[in-house]
Amino acid sequence: MTSEGAIVGVGLDIGATKTLGLVVGSDGEIRAEVREPTEPGAEGIVRTAARVVDLLRATSDDALVGPVGVGIPGLVDVEQGAVKHAVNLGVDGEWLPLRRLLSERLGVPVVVENDVNAATLGAAALSGANDLVYLSIGTGLAAGLVLEGRLRRGAQGAAGEIGHVPVDPAGALCTCGQRGCLETVASGSALAAAWPSAGEPAAQALFAAARAGDDHAIEVRTRFAAGVAAAVRVLGLSVDVQTVVLGGGVAQLGEPLLDAVAEALRAQAVDSPFLASLDLAGRLSVVPADYPVAAVGAAMLGRPEMLDR
């Protein structure tokens, strides 16, 4: 089966442990998928990414001659296609000119974007909404914004950095240096601190214990959900999008996470007719478990016409 005429995007999600590559059709359908362990460091990242694209080219029925979109953690200079502060990938001090290196290696244009922003485009494709917030609850907490169909990066790339909005002067010290940031309550690292668990991820262990009726677990879950709800509220009262998609590692919890956050939002609105009228709980959805939202969004980065569907 050949389909040389089809518009397809190639998207990479470069993570600390693995690099996922996808071929995505203009209908959002995933047509090919490759997953490789990420080699750390500047050279390792480029080598891994190039290998993933080579494997996609070898296995895909589509002619992959178009641009490649890349989502990567850290600070991304989109104009330059360069990455910094991707600490878990072994890239920190100097800018890594990822676009240039990868483009030279692959012979096609490359577009590089922060992974949360890439995932936000994927969430837009998934939800069919062109005005939404993607709330990434991973090790940290950050949001991506698509407003009226356009990715909002902000003047200094800080749009959506609501993990560092302080909401409690008596809260915990945040890694950013402030106190009581949303990230100190509503993140995977906050969960790991509040509910230490051996093998299993903290989120799964906590929610299982709460479901089993453990009072302390219920209390910790309630506090976490209230933190996520507070983040949704900040976004609701600043940009007021109709669609809020929960994603990131913690969102692998799926519906139980959605239910807990929706309940927390309703609880916060109990005494506030104003807040209740906004029905923030009714705006929530969650990325389906294992849906590769960042790689799908990365594929669209290289194919902006796919965003205009």
Add this chain to the structure above:
Amino acid sequence: MTSEGAIVGVGLDIGATKTLGLVVGSDGEIRAEVREPTEPGAEGIVRTAARVVDLLRATSDDALVGPVGVGIPGLVDVEQGAVKHAVNLGVDGEWLPLRRLLSERLGVPVVVENDVNAATLGAAALSGANDLVYLSIGTGLAAGLVLEGRLRRGAQGAAGEIGHVPVDPAGALCTCGQRGCLETVASGSALAAAWPSAGEPAAQALFAAARAGDDHAIEVRTRFAAGVAAAVRVLGLSVDVQTVVLGGGVAQLGEPLLDAVAEALRAQAVDSPFLASLDLAGRLSVVPADYPVAAVGAAMLGRPEMLDR
């Protein structure tokens, strides 16, 4: 002097005590100005607005045959041109179809917008920025957003309602029913409660006392400025605009307000290299005292081509 060919906008700022009408040139210059006491209630508002436009028509050298833009407090349905919950104007229970009534009376199209949003357009014209936040510190606290040249109202008209973002679980009860909202610290009503003063507005009395070295006044001013700074931080970390314009009644304080808020922003960033790197203090400006920012913006509502300058 006649100038029939000039593009001019007519803008009204309908407030609880007065209605201000302006003729504004496409260069932002104020060409005529009329001010009348606002008669309360639905009929009174329409009668006052019509009288102001009649007076502008009588005094202006320009042919005022184009649309009239109106900024008014309360909940505004922009599609319908209707107003509700403008409690201080005596309009509460039912929608007031202001656009229809005023348009019938004046014989020209009318555009109605919330006064903070109108002022945001005026602030955009004043600052020359097309991506900015206008932070209105009046009796309450609310922001208006112009993002990439477009006024952002939000899915339910709640964009910029950051006065009701809670930032302190131990804070005061807010009129909205939540606890510790930004508005309970960073608003004219919060100032009036914290620094009761007879004749003079609380803000002027407080800042004068602080300038005179009164320790308690300095403490109250610091707390207020920290609240405004927290609002700026929420906006910086959500939409990350380069320009933040302080306005509203309390901003009549001018430079001393700007200085206090900038100092508070720098203090909040002392322990956070991340926050310091955003230089939120450097993004601030304040509307010049007595500049009619809402009426100027209202004039542009009726003349959208003026926004594209």
